[in-house]
Amino acid sequence: ETGVTQSPTHLIKTRGQQVTLRCSSQSGHNTVSWYQQALGQGPQFIFQYYREEENGRGNFPPRFSGLQFPNYSSELNVNALELDDSALYLCASSYGGTGGDGKLFFGSGTQLSVL
Amino acid sequence: RKEVEQDPGPFNVPEGATVAFNCTYSNSASQSFFWYRQDCRKEPKLLMSVYSSGNEDGRFTAQLNRASQYISLLIRDSKLSDSATYLCVVSANAGGTSYGKLTFGQGTILTVHP
Numbered sequence: 001e002t003g004v005t006q007s008p009t010h011l012i013k014t015r016g017q018q019v020t021l022r023c024s025s026q027s028g029h030n031t032v033s034w035y036q037q038a039l040g041q042g043p044q045f046i047f048q049y050y051r052e053e054e055n056g057r058g059n060f061p062p063r064f065s066g067l068q069f070p071n072y073s074s075e076l077n078v079n080a081l082e083l084d085d086s087a088l089y090l091c092a093s094s095y096g097g098t099g100g101d102g103k104l105f106f107g108s109g110t111q112l113s114v115l
Numbered sequence: 116r117k118e119v120e121q122d123p124g125p126f127n128v129p130e131g132a133t134v135a136f137n138c139t140y141s142n143s144a145s146q147s148f149f150w151y152r153q154d155c156r157k158e159p160k161l162l163m164s165v166y167s168s169g170n171e172d173g174r175f176t177a178q179l180n181r182a183s184q185y186i187s188l189l190i191r192d193s194k195l196s197d198s199a200t201y202l203c204v205v206s207a208n209a210g211g212t213s214y215g216k217l218t219f220g221q222g223t224i225l226t227v228h229p
């Protein structure tokens with residue numbers, strides 16, 4: 001177990017709805033990254049949060065947004081869901097400061113199905 | 116062209132076999148390189164980092180060729196428990212928060228059979 005927890009584990013939504021996924025980072029980690037993994041593909045970087053600020057974003061539209069809280073937990077919000085948003089959403093935490101080894105710890109993911 | 120390309124396989128090998136996976140990356144500015152392992156319906160887990168001089172961890176050997184932008188993973192004496200998807204991963208930067216911004220290949224499926 002990595003100490004990174006995600007909720008919920010599974011979610012079913014319909015097209016056009018909005019969804020919020022949650023992630024608790026491992027103790028001592030101040031950086032959270034979110035990834036989308038479609039079936040048969042590798043994870044794709046969505047964005048990263050460091051000390052409550054977005055710190056890098058992949059090729060995802062603005063309807064994908066996030067937050068990081070003072071305790072370094074994080075949320076991923078997706079508006080106006082599309083069928084192609086169906087995927088496993090992975091959260092990963094790491095320590096982004098100097099002296100850290102940067103090793104990434106992944107949560108077990110949220111499987112989102114959009115019907 | 117994908118940033119990180121892998122042969123998706125699947126590779127089906129008997130126990131005890133040696134198997135090699137290859138990977139190419141397109142961003143010549145890439146600084147950090149990794150192999151991750153992902154079991155079915157589970158999260159990816161770091162298998163090993165890949166260094167320019169090549170490195171070994173037990174039965175696993177990783178090689179990096181920066182000039183060719185090529186990464187490899189060799190698994191010797193395959194075990195049933197090695198069955199998984201192996202993901203080639205690169206990062207454009209090294210250190211600090213950059214480890215969180217990874218580019219994954221699509222993964223190579225390995226099945227080791229008795």
